[in-house]
Amino acid sequence: MTSVQIITEHIREEANKWRRLSGDMQEVYQSPVVDGLELGLSSFFIGPTEVVPAGIHWDSYSAFLNHFKTLTLGAAIEWEQIQGALNWMADEFDRVDEIAVESIEAVWTERTTSDGTLAANPDAPANDGGRPAHEPQ
Amino acid sequence: MSPNEPQGSAMDHTSAIETAVDQIRDRINEIANRFTAGIEGINKKWLDLPPAVMLRVRELLDAIRASINKVLDIVSAVLAHYAPIISMIDISFHWLHAVKRPISNMAGATAKWATPDLASWEGDTADHYKEQVLVFQPGATEALADQAGFISAWLYEIVIANVEYVTNLASVVSTIAGQLAAAAIEAATVADLPFAVADLAAAVGTYVESSVNNLIGIAHRIIVAGERSRQIVDSLVDERNFTNGLWPESVTPPQPEATLNG
Numbered sequence: 001m002t003s004v005q006i007i008t009e010h011i012r013e014e015a016n017k018w019r020r021l022s023g024d025m026q027e028v029y030q031s032p033v034v035d036g037l038e039l040g041l042s043s044f045f046i047g048p049t050e051v052v053p054a055g056i057h058w059d060s061y062s063a064f065l066n067h068f069k070t071l072t073l074g075a076a077i078e079w080e081q082i083q084g085a086l087n088w089m090a091d092e093f094d095r096v097d098e099i100a101v102e103s104i105e106a107v108w109t110e111r112t113t114s115d116g117t118l119a120a121n122p123d124a125p126a127n128d129g130g131r132p133a134h135e136p137q
Numbered sequence: 138m139s140p141n142e143p144q145g146s147a148m149d150h151t152s153a154i155e156t157a158v159d160q161i162r163d164r165i166n167e168i169a170n171r172f173t174a175g176i177e178g179i180n181k182k183w184l185d186l187p188p189a190v191m192l193r194v195r196e197l198l199d200a201i202r203a204s205i206n207k208v209l210d211i212v213s214a215v216l217a218h219y220a221p222i223i224s225m226i227d228i229s230f231h232w233l234h235a236v237k238r239p240i241s242n243m244a245g246a247t248a249k250w251a252t253p254d255l256a257s258w259e260g261d262t263a264d265h266y267k268e269q270v271l272v273f274q275p276g277a278t279e280a281l282a283d284q285a286g287f288i289s290a291w292l293y294e295i296v297i298a299n300v301e302y303v304t305n306l307a308s309v310v311s312t313i314a315g316q317l318a319a320a321a322i323e324a325a326t327v328a329d330l331p332f333a334v335a336d337l338a339a340a341v342g343t344y345v346e347s348s349v350n351n352l353i354g355i356a357h358r359i360i361v362a363g364e365r366s367r368q369i370v371d372s373l374v375d376e377r378n379f380t381n382g383l384w385p386e387s388v389t390p391p392q393p394e395a396t397l398n399g
Contacts (some may be wrong), residue, residue, distance in 0.1 A: 010255040019252035021243055030237055032231045043221040044359065046154075046299045047306075048214040051356045052363070057262060057295070060366035064288055064373060067382055070279055072240075074384025079247075082270060103196040106194070107267045108388055 010092040015086035022079035030074040037065055143291040147230040151223045153300050156305040158219050161212055164310040168205060171317040179334075185327045194331055195198050197338040204338075206343040208309060211352065215303055226296050230287035244278035245272075270387040277385050280378040291362065291369055298358045305355060309348040317339050323397025 006031045038063055045052035179194060186194065248271055250256055258266075320337040323332070374382060 006197065007255075007258060010252050013251040014255055017246070017249075019201055021246055022245055024239065026380050028236060032235045036231055036235070037228055039225055040221055043225040043228075044295055044363075045356065046215050046218050046222045046303050047211055047352070047356055049218075051353065052359045056363040057359075057366055060363075060370045061288075061292075063370050067370075067373065068281075068288075070382060071277075071284075071379060073277065075281065078274070078384050078386060078388070081388045082274070085379065091329070108262065109267065 008093045011086050011090040011093070015083045015090065018083040018086065022076050022083060025072055025076040025079060029069070029076055033065075033069055033072050052109045141294060142231050142286055142291040143233050143296070145291060147227050150226045150300055154219055154226075154303055157303040158299075160307040161215065161303075161310050162293050164307070164314045165209070165212055166312065167314045168317060171314065172202070175317070175320075175322035178325070179330065182327050182330060186330070190331050194334050197334045200338045201334075201341050204341045205313065206346055207349055208306075208313065211306060211349070214289055214312065214395065215306060219303065221346060222296075222299050225292060225299075229289055229292035229296050232285050232292065237285035237289060240278060240285060241282035244275050244282055248275035273385045273387055274282065277354050277378045283297055284375075285375055287369070287373070291366065295359055298355055298362070302352060303354045305348075305352060309345075309352070312344060312348075313341060316344065 039058065040060045041054055042049070044054040044057040089107065176198065183191065316337065320333055320340075322333050322337065325333040331362070378385065
């Protein structure tokens with residue numbers, strides 16, 4: 001077994017880690033985040049509605065829940081894509097002896113730091129929930 | 138870790154509410170029965186009372202009824218609304234046990250190599266993976282777990298105020314039932330009756346006023362939590378971890394041209 005083969009095995013194990021985590025996050029996303037955390041307007045106060053107008057509570061909670069849904073789904077998609085990228089990379093290592101470093105690097109999105117803040121890669125394509133393409137030519 | 142996360146179990150809190158609601162139902166019936174018995178007792182003595190005294194007794198009875206009605210209005214709202222509060226209690230615990238806890242466990246797993254052998258993986262891609270993926274993904278996951286803890290604590294604060302509100306109401310209703318029992322209007326002699334009714338009206342009136350104010354004070358904590366909620370939502374728009382409210386991207390799905398140029 002060559003050292004490249006050993007590395008590809010390990011990379012595939014790392015990819016499996018992300019696939020498993022993506023599945024775990026999808027489970028949390030589906031239940032309870034999507035189907036178990038909705039609250040109604042009357043959920044916030046047990047007494048007469050005119051004593052505590054709960055519109056503000058409900059608005060804020062609903063906005064938060066939507067934000068949380070976006071993030072959990074986003075994590076599940078991203079992790080599935082990391083899995084895809086690692087497996088694709090392992091395929092590339094296996095396929096050619098001479099590794100095209102540039103093409104492999106193009107897969108990874110740069111997040112740069114400037115004055116302590118981080119920015120997402122503006123050139124990154126939108127997350128469409130799809131699996132990465134595995135047949136680059 | 139949020140300091141005000143739910144304590145105990147959801148069951149502890151839902152059973153506290155159910156116990157209070159059962160107690161309120163029992164005592165409200167007792168109040169109605171005792172009040173009716175008092176009126177019937179007075180009606181039997183109707184002919185023995187001078188008209189001016191009877192008029193005064195009627196006024197006092199109206200005052201007692203009005204005080205009791207203030208509490209009854211709250212009671213009927215509570216009996217209509219307690220079911221959604223029970224689901225809110227469950228949800229405040231779900232955020233902790235079914236969202237924060239598993240996501241927090243994932244945060245640890247994202248940062249760990251699947252196999253320690255890969256730690257010796259070197260080169261630009263390896264550096265990128267170590268410095269970007271293994272830093273931003275765990276950081277975002279930890280931040281997500283914190284947000285779940287945060288909302289759970291916010292809901293729990295509202296749960297506690299609701300439990301206190303209904304428990305307090307149960308004790309108010311019990312106290313009024315006790316006041317009616319102690320006055321025993323139906324057993325008063327004709328000579329004592331006007332004084333017994335006047336004493337009861339004063340006691341119930343004063344007690345109801347202070348109790349209703351106390352309940353408003355407890356409800357006010359829920360109003361304040363609502364005012365704070367806008368701030369909470371703003372603070373959760375966490376640009377450091379979630380630029381534009383989105384999950385950080387560490388990977389761009391490979392494009393066909395990526396290898397053509399490589």
